[in-house]
Amino acid sequence: MILITGGAGYIGSHTLIDLAEITTEELLSVDNFENSSAATFDRIAAICKKKVDNTEIDLTDLQKTTEVFQKNKITAIIHFAAHKAVGDSVEQPLKYYHNNIQSLVNLLQCCEEFKVNNFIFSSSCTVYGQPEVLPVDESSPILPAESPYGNTKQIGEEIIKDFCTANPSFNAIALRYFNPVGAHISGLNGELPTGVPSNLVPFITQTGIGIRAQLTVFGADYNTRDGSCVRDYIHVSDIAHAHTLALNRVQNNDNKEQFEVFNLGSGNGTTVLEAIKAFEKVSGVALNYKIGPRRGGDIEQVYSDSTKAKDELGWETKFNLDEMMSSAWKWELQLKAEREKI
Numbered sequence: 521m522i523l524i525t526g527g528a529g530y531i532g533s534h535t536l537i538d539l540a541e542i543t544t545e546e547l548l549s550v551d552n553f554e555n556s557s558a559a560t561f562d563r564i565a566a567i568c569k570k571k572v573d574n575t576e577i578d579l580t581d582l583q584k585t586t587e588v589f590q591k592n593k594i595t596a597i598i599h600f601a602a603h604k605a606v607g608d609s610v611e612q613p614l615k616y617y618h619n620n621i622q623s624l625v626n627l628l629q630c631c632e633e634f635k636v637n638n639f640i641f642s643s644s645c646t647v648y649g650q651p652e653v654l655p656v657d658e659s660s661p662i663l664p665a666e667s668p669y670g671n672t673k674q675i676g677e678e679i680i681k682d683f684c685t686a687n688p689s690f691n692a693i694a695l696r697y698f699n700p701v702g703a704h705i706s707g708l709n710g711e712l713p714t715g716v717p718s719n720l721v722p723f724i725t726q727t728g729i730g731i732r733a734q735l736t737v738f739g740a741d742y743n744t745r746d747g748s749c750v751r752d753y754i755h756v757s758d759i760a761h762a763h764t765l766a767l768n769r770v771q772n773n774d775n776k777e778q779f780e781v782f783n784l785g786s787g788n789g790t791t792v793l794e795a796i797k798a799f800e801k802v803s804g805v806a807l808n809y810k811i812g813p814r815r816g817g818d819i820e821q822v823y824s825d826s827t828k829a830k831d832e833l834g835w836e837t838k839f840n841l842d843e844m845m846s847s848a849w850k851w852e853l854q855l856k857a858e859r860e861k862i
């Protein structure tokens with residue numbers, strides 16, 4: 521059985537869909553719905569005709585986490601469950617250190633006790649900060665984290681690396697996501713931001729649908745081709761599939777090192793204004809936006825060299841920027857239709 525922590529979350533749920541379509545192994549999610557909804561499992565079932573079970577516990581509770589391993593024969597873990605809002609983490613650092621680190625430590629403790637040797641970890645391109653050389657590959661230096669959230673990803677990788685040293689049979693892969701966006705191509709599952717989204721694409725679609733009055737482009741005076749920041753947007757289903765491939769790699773002992781890291785990005789840098797144009801093109805909606813001041817803490821540009829994931833995992837991205845935007849828009853329309861039904 522494969523344990524997916526945070527299975528109701530944005531990337532977790534898309535990974536469950538990807539896995540459910542490919543693997544015959546049993547899947548179990550652990551999610552306490554702190555930042556997600558149980559209804560996501562109905563969405564997953566509607567898409568892949570498979571019901572995924574969820575155990576609702578807090579992974580910082582070692583006793584309850586241990587019980588999950590006692591009750592189920594878990595052979596591999598994909599660990600998504602974490603707090604992920606950068607701004608929130610600056611305001612409440614202890615919440616982030618407690619949740620993100622304690623849950624990881626508890627899971628690894630269970631790996632040791634129950635001899636689970638396959639582990640996939642959600643990491644982030646935030647570990648690179650503003651790289652000196654672009655595109656950024658896995659050999660780029662890790663810079664001091666700019667937020668407690670980012671630090672939990674760096675520390676998380678270090679903890680796993682140390683755990684590997686102490687446990688020679690343990691295999692782990694950390695996947696460093698660039699900017700995951702979009703929704704399942706059916707439009708039936710996507711991101712469920714709570715409150716005002718801080719990420720660009722949900723803010724774009726919510727503005728397009730009228731939930732937000734106007735989008736502010738955070739700075740158009742950067743040293744980029746149109747002055748707005750450059751990021752590497754990557755479709756969430758492409759990100760999801762990389763987890764399936766990474767899982768196969770450790771399960772088949774194809775990994776070259778006990779602890780491996782892979783960048784997951786499209787390799788294309790897209791500016792904020794280009795993202796807006798792509799949205800307008802696929803949705804037919806003229807977006808109400810203005811150019812505003814820079815957002816504190818933003819880096820100018822980052823995009824990935826994902827050659828390693830292509831060569832080693834056999835990972836190919838399927839979706840381009842237009843498809844990222846059209847699926848995100850389809851999902852926003854789906855949410856609107858659901859609101860109107862109630």
Ligand code: UD1
Pocket residue numbers: 606607644645646670698699700718719720721723735736737738739749750751792815817818819
């Ligand atoms: C943020 C996080 C990163 C996390 C990623 C994905 C920071 C510093 N980093 O990255 O750790 O992994 O989200 O969840 O927060 N933008 C606007 N207007 C908006 C919103 C965003 O112009 O209303 C711009 C931003 O300035 C940025 C780009 O859009 O240039 C993307 O922003 P966002 O989606 O927040 O992602 P990141 O900042 O790249």
